[in-house]
Amino acid sequence: MIKKINIGLLGCGTVGTGVAKILIENKKLIASRVGAKLILKRIADIDIKKDRGIVFDDGLFTKDAREIVSDPEIDIIVEMIGGKGIAKELILKAIENGKQVVTANKALIADQGNFLIKKAEAKGVDLAFEASVGGCMPIVKTIRESLVGDKIKSMTGILNGTCNYILTKIGDDGSTFKEALKQAQSKGFAEADPTLDIEGYDTSHKLAIISSLAYGMEINLDDIYTEGISRISSIDIECAKEFNFKIKLLAISKNRGSTVEARVHPAMISFDNLVSSVNGSMNAVEIIGDAVGSMVLYGHGAGMMPTASAVVSDIVDIARNLLFNITGRIPILSYQSDKMSNISVLPIDEIHTYYYFRFSVLDRAGVLAKIAGILGAYSISLKYVTQKGLQSNGSITIVMFTHLAKEADVKKALSEISFLDVVTDSPVLIRIEDDLEEEKEEE
């Protein structure tokens, strides 16, 4: 008799429908790989009559999600509702009932993951969330399984398709941020309220999750420095290009031994780094391990079917364990729970990195000397300085690239500079992500 695993789907919106589509339309294919039938037994959604373009068996739908999490026939609960309210309540109930749980809910995992995971571990069930980071890119699996022998040194990624689409658009045709955002919204790459994406919070959620997995620390969302892309202009993208850099919204995390850097902000990244070639709504992450060296994963970071594909991979992973009556084969946060460390996130003021500055100043003798003098006083040394032509307001533009400098020093220096009477606009600061340079300076 062929074995069966019963699945209950909570929420049949975009991604939920994608999951149903794969489970139904690729049913035979999946069975031929898994050696068991994965049966989509129940679906809960407020809209049970909508045409979702799939032929469902009769009686699958209910409006009552609680009915499904309490159904003794259901083995795996797939939470596709989103948000931190009812989704959390249902996941907790499912765990209590001894069910395995799969979710793509990055906000919930980033915010409440530590609590939910402890509950799951105490009950001896699995909680999987591959689709919560990077859509279809198998980041969670790669960190937890493929790099299990590696000390992970850093992760640098583009983890938000909306921001990458907008930055690509500004770079391609000189759109303003507002124009590019509007275009992203009309193409369906940005929500009506895009705050979560463009202010970098969505990226922070994802970085908090993968940093935890990589370094064996609890998920720590609050300490991640987060800066969005709304102040990026085509001028800076052009300046970056002249020096062989692209500007991307990067999620950056670095293992600094007893601390970790974890930050999200626009950054310049060298053309030589494959991540700089990732355009439009695509996502990518570079992971550097002590054995593996540099590795990049690239794919659709969102979207109905790519995200659904990742959800199904989680369902199958759990199903494969259930077929052998096992759970907890791999610790949910990658490390055994008694081996998690108390690693703290380095405050942004403490980091050392490279900087790009752009100043608008009056075209007068001695201006450059004044600015350079202040930077020098804060031990910020310069690699390149260029002066650009006149702006419409009569100011000129000075662009600078620094050697390694400390964020706190940079902030103080820029604050002083902004008070100079020859400075006509707020200075622009963009951090530069350049591992190769860093290694050279460390030598």
Add this chain to the structure above:
Amino acid sequence: MIKKINIGLLGCGTVGTGVAKILIENKKLIASRVGAKLILKRIADIDIKKDRGIVFDDGLFTKDAREIVSDPEIDIIVEMIGGKGIAKELILKAIENGKQVVTANKALIADQGNFLIKKAEAKGVDLAFEASVGGCMPIVKTIRESLVGDKIKSMTGILNGTCNYILTKIGDDGSTFKEALKQAQSKGFAEADPTLDIEGYDTSHKLAIISSLAYGMEINLDDIYTEGISRISSIDIECAKEFNFKIKLLAISKNRGSTVEARVHPAMISFDNLVSSVNGSMNAVEIIGDAVGSMVLYGHGAGMMPTASAVVSDIVDIARNLLFNITGRIPILSYQSDKMSNISVLPIDEIHTYYYFRFSVLDRAGVLAKIAGILGAYSISLKYVTQKGLQSNGSITIVMFTHLAKEADVKKALSEISFLDVVTDSPVLIRIEDDLEEEKEEE
């Protein structure tokens, strides 16, 4: 009491030493993730006295590999000897003795994999070979696990670092093939006898393995069309560049329903495809699935530590199963053995793709008409034609890009053209890999 898994390493050359290094130096890290000790219990090598830069426990080494595969205390055998002779014999013996096996031996798996896997399945042990394809890139895991819900449509990859280094070098500085090969050899990116790499056979081995995993067919090395890079010149790389293409040695496999395309040859690939940006000795593979869309894995395709990292991921995967007393959690070739299909590889003459031709011809009226006439007679229609300046021998160069054409027709046409008395050198043919174009033409 903490659980222990005992590992026996056969062969302590470059990659074997890397595996030992990770198992010893990252011992605590691995234990904190796995929840068990992975103990490198025995090592077999002909040179037991060599300084490998690692502090080994006493008594680890033996010259007799047979002793290890018969040691009742060993749980997992890691075969790092290479070749198809003694390595095969030892793997068979290990399987007979009920041991789990990990190998990075692509030639052996490509050539004898079907046989060895049947033996392992019959005995109920696992045989893992992540490191046999693409070094540290988790291709095997991604296909078998992350894309378990996807119908895989195609895979396009750079799977040989030697060839990619040589082609990058020719493109960067106009070296001849011979010069670039010499450079690769002096830098350690090519073997003294580079045939296996530069003639494409190493890439074919890898393509045979991943095609089997993706489509559920037996490993079929013999039917893969294989063409190396020794005839690629900087002229063609320059011409490609003008049309926004790079030339790479590609492993290409496409799911054509009842058949599969599986071929290895130099090909032009668009700048828009991330794989075209993969330079030097790095590897990458684009996998397209029906749900996941396009996904790319990128990393070191070879080298001591990256390959060792992949070997360790296999060891841990098996160890995690052994801790629960299970084997066969995932079918070795991705599909249940009774669900493997008899899919055949489409002969190269039957494929339809795009072509680049370069002709050296006398500078006479009517030459282009003659060539175009022959191509037209074989239903080969042209997208672009350009004529280049005089060569040193007085010939001129004609470059052509075709629409979709059938390989058999192209061969016949080029053969006829080569006999024209105005043609002064053998025509050059390079296939073009362009999925976007293909989709457009199919519409």
